Amino acid sequence: MKIKKDSSKGIKLFLKLVNIPIVIFILIIIFLCYAFVKVEELPITNLRLYFLQLLLVILTFFSIMSLMYLSLAIESQEIKLEIIELKKEKDRGTR
16 A cells, blocks of 8 residues: 555656646747747748747747756656655664
8 A cells, every 4th residue: 555655646746747847838839839820921031931940949949948847857856766765774774
């Protein structure tokens, strides 16, 4: 039963960490799609091409940042779990 409780806590913490970058990423995609539609209404000029390149750069930047945040959050959570396991082993050794 303890294993089940620990795994459910880990899953809940993981979902809390994952929700933040996913929500941000979805909002950015919605904004960029709206901006892309607005840019498509412009006549074909160099300005339109610059806008499209800028949108692509922004999307790439935010997707990389959200992936980096997610990987850091997962890594920090793994470190916390390792510390908890080490404390449990230390408590068992002192008894």
